[in-house]
Amino acid sequence: MKYDKILLEHGSGGLLSNELVANIFLPHFSNSFLERLEDSAILSIGNHKFCFTTDSYVVSPVFFPGGNIGSLAVHGTVNDLAVCGGKPLYMSAGYILEEGFPFAALTEIVQSMADAARGAGIKIVTGDTKVVSRGAVDGIFINTSGIGIIEYEGDLSIKSIKPGDAVILNGTIGDHGAAIMKARENLGLEADIVSDSAPLNGLIAEILKVSTDIHCMRDATRGGLGAILAEIAKSANVDININEQDIPICENVRGICEILGLDPLFLANEGKMVVFCPPAEASKVITVMKGHEFGRNAAVIGNAGESGQGRVVLKTSIGGERIIDLPTGELVPRIC
Amino acid sequence: MKYIDEYRDPALVKGLLAKIRKAADRIDHPVTIMEICGSHTYAIGRFGIRNMLPDNINLVSGPGCPVCVTSARDVDIALHLSRQDKVIFATFGDMLRVPGSNGDSLQRQRAEGSDVRVVSSSDECIELAQNFPQKEIIMMGIGFETTTPTVAVTVDRCRKKRIENFSVFSVHKVVPPAIEALIADPGLNIDGFLCPGHVSTMIGSNAYSMIPEAGCAAVITGFEPVDILEGIWMILEQIANNKFEVAIQYSRGVKPEGNVRAMDLVQSLFKTDTVEWRGIGPIPESGLVFRDVYAAYDTLKKFSVPDIQSVDVKGCGCGDILRGIKSPDQCALFRKVCTPANPIGPCMVSSEGSCSTYYKYH
Numbered sequence: 037m038k039y040d041k042i043l044l045e046h047g048s049g050g051l052l053s054n055e056l057v058a059n060i061f062l063p064h065f066s067n068s069f070l071e072r073l074e075d076s077a078i079l080s081i082g083n084h085k086f087c088f089t090t091d092s093y094v095v096s097p098v099f100f101p102g103g104n105i106g107s108l109a110v111h112g113t114v115n116d117l118a119v120c121g122g123k124p125l126y127m128s129a130g131y132i133l134e135e136g137f138p139f140a141a142l143t144e145i146v147q148s149m150a151d152a153a154r155g156a157g158i159k160i161v162t163g164d165t166k167v168v169s170r171g172a173v174d175g176i177f178i179n180t181s182g183i184g185i186i187e188y189e190g191d192l193s194i195k196s197i198k199p200g201d202a203v204i205l206n207g208t209i210g211d212h213g214a215a216i217m218k219a220r221e222n223l224g225l226e227a228d229i230v231s232d233s234a235p236l237n238g239l240i241a242e243i244l245k246v247s248t249d250i251h252c253m254r255d256a257t258r259g260g261l262g263a264i265l266a267e268i269a270k271s272a273n274v275d276i277n278i279n280e281q282d283i284p285i286c287e288n289v290r291g292i293c294e295i296l297g298l299d300p301l302f303l304a305n306e307g308k309m310v311v312f313c314p315p316a317e318a319s320k321v322i323t324v325m326k327g328h329e330f331g332r333n334a335a336v337i338g339n340a341g342e343s344g345q346g347r348v349v350l351k352t353s354i355g356g357e358r359i360i361d362l363p364t365g366e367l368v369p370r371i372c
Numbered sequence: 373m374k375y376i377d378e379y380r381d382p383a384l385v386k387g388l389l390a391k392i393r394k395a396a397d398r399i400d401h402p403v404t405i406m407e408i409c410g411s412h413t414y415a416i417g418r419f420g421i422r423n424m425l426p427d428n429i430n431l432v433s434g435p436g437c438p439v440c441v442t443s444a445r446d447v448d449i450a451l452h453l454s455r456q457d458k459v460i461f462a463t464f465g466d467m468l469r470v471p472g473s474n475g476d477s478l479q480r481q482r483a484e485g486s487d488v489r490v491v492s493s494s495d496e497c498i499e500l501a502q503n504f505p506q507k508e509i510i511m512m513g514i515g516f517e518t519t520t521p522t523v524a525v526t527v528d529r530c531r532k533k534r535i536e537n538f539s540v541f542s543v544h545k546v547v548p549p550a551i552e553a554l555i556a557d558p559g560l561n562i563d564g565f566l567c568p569g570h571v572s573t574m575i576g577s578n579a580y581s582m583i584p585e586a587g588c589a590a591v592i593t594g595f596e597p598v599d600i601l602e603g604i605w606m607i608l609e610q611i612a613n614n615k616f617e618v619a620i621q622y623s624r625g626v627k628p629e630g631n632v633r634a635m636d637l638v639q640s641l642f643k644t645d646t647v648e649w650r651g652i653g654p655i656p657e658s659g660l661v662f663r664d665v666y667a668a669y670d671t672l673k674k675f676s677v678p679d680i681q682s683v684d685v686k687g688c689g690c691g692d693i694l695r696g697i698k699s700p701d702q703c704a705l706f707r708k709v710c711t712p713a714n715p716i717g718p719c720m721v722s723s724e725g726s727c728s729t730y731y732k733y734h
């Protein structure tokens with residue numbers, strides 16, 4: 037039975053989010069730029085290639101270990117540009133503030149946005165502020181858009197993925213989702229868990245310097261590594277094989293997942309990406325990653341298979357197999 | 373997390389698989405093993421255990437996922453309660469998407485404006501009750517022997533703190549009567565039962581004595597892959613030797629008499645009654661309802677519930693699946709109409725449900 041209203045689950049980054057895009061936005065806005073459905077639109081102006089992206093941030097709580105809604109908004113925008121091969125240049129920041137929101141908190145958020153932007157080498161060049169009455173939003177929501185210039189020659193796209201490509205991840209999964217869970221729930225856990233929110237443009241620039249044969253990069257945010265791989269496998273129509281054993285994860289994140297019965301594969305990240313490249317390029321990429329502060333725990337976690345059923349097959353830690361599909365249900369709402 | 377890794381050691385797993393193969397070779401018929409508990413179903417899927425086993429071993433999932441066995445009527449009542457004025461309806465996340473009679477769910481009810489909140493422990497309800505003194509906090513009390521004590525503790529705490537704007541809509545159930553009903557079912561063809569370790573720490577191993585009496589193997593098993601494989605091997609040994617008993621694989625914490633203190637607390641709050649299990653029907657003495665002295669915390673005493681005419685969704689084979697008679701792919705709706713995004717029956721909703729596990733891991 038179909039239901040005709042928006043559910044929280046439509047914002048989860050899982051199956052319902054995809055349906056929403058496919059059924060409502062795409063048919064109305066349809067154009068070739070949007071239909072690529074990648075992290076940024078790729079545009080040409082004159083002889084230059086640009087990437088353009090937008091995102092809204094509604095995370096609760098607004099402050100969490102490892103960052104706040106402001107730094108998150110900058111990193112998210114920077115990463116969406118960088119994985120498309122873009123050098124982030126300019127961004128906007130739009131605020132929707134709830135009546136009664138403390139100045140001190142806003143100042144802290146804006147301060148950390150400024151720091152994050154400086155760190156990532158992007159300039160916040162335009163903005164907007166709206167205030168709504170108490171209860172109309174939860175404290176503060178931020179929308180950002182970003183624009184970057186693409187100098188990389190290759191076509192970084194899901195469509196460029198080839199059978200046999202190595203799948204590389206730049207570090208531990210689930211840190212952001214777990215940090216939010218921990219900050220939100222009164223779990224009484226001692227364990228230290230910090231969000232991985234970070235700008236990936238520096239690391240990506242170094243990767244693209246050492247290899248001219250990178251096929252695809254995506255950041256694994258909402259929906260986690262599992263959702264991004266499932267999405268890539270479906271849209272590239274290749275199978276992706278990954279090994280559970282090779283996927284890096286912090287002990288504390290794993291602990292919280294065991295306790296809460298969560299699957300870290302579907303927990304959000306804010307500083308993680310997957311890179312698809314020919315196996316011959318993998319060691320170069322890994323070396324660059326390991327030498328960079330945001331890639332120290334990088335690992336090859338699997339490869340793109342030969343056949344094309346569009347499935348992600350996970351080899352479990354004990355040698356069994358399971359299929360990873362787009363998640364359904366609200367995993368952890370309002371994580372970003 | 374060294375503690376967990378020990379139970380996922382690939383070398384141990386290999387050794388157990390070899391033992392399983394050997395035992396299976398000694399049995400000249402196909403063996404059907406039912407995991408009673410949803411947590412087992414989930415772990416079997418998550419670690420890909422099903423396709424590691426020899427061909428003549430078939431694992432089927434029983435009625436042990438609390439969400440899956442919640443009747444359409446109980447969901448309808450929950451929906452009705454969540455619509456009441458000044459009510460905050462608190463529930464564990466898995467219940468959100470379970471459809472009632474007409475396809476409505478708590479998730480949709482929330483989109484319609486009801487104040488439905490997901491909690492991850494019953495204690496969060498105490499906080500809600502204190503933060504919203506002008507509202508009534510109704511918690512959907514769902515689960516088996518392992519969750520019931522925590523809910524009982526919360527109710528007890530509320531009584532001591534004199535918190536009055538909190539009540540529990542109890543759809544709690546107990547496991548042994550359901551096993552008895554299964555064993556008595558002539559359609560059923562089960563050779564052995566994987567009994568849930570954590571439930572057993574509460575109720576003790578004695579509670580399963582009717583299984584060997586009926587000529588079936590029973591092993592109380594933990595939830596790590598190594599536990600499950602060892603449990604399966606122990607079941608096969610019983611079958612191969614034609615000697616049946618309640619064996620304990622999960623020795624971390626199971627006593628024959630169980631956790632007497634927790635069970636006493638539960639018994640002081642609740643009494644058993646005949647309740648409806650989705651797909652199976654009414655099972656005598658299988659549900660927990662509040663004793664009269666706790667009426668102040670019994671949602672069904674505080675609110676009047678109209679006589680709702682509930683119907684199970686047509687074509688949903690949950691009942692046969694919960695009884696281990698059919699596997700999910702034998703349901704005509706499976707994957708075609710019923711998917712995790714558009715679940716028709718509760719078995720497709722819960723992360724521990726047979727249909728959703730089957731959908732995800734096959």
Ligand code: SF4
Pocket residue numbers: 687688689690691693700703704705706707710711715716717718719720721727
């Ligand atoms: S597949 Fe869906 S309809 Fe069929 S039994 Fe499972 S939950 Fe019910």
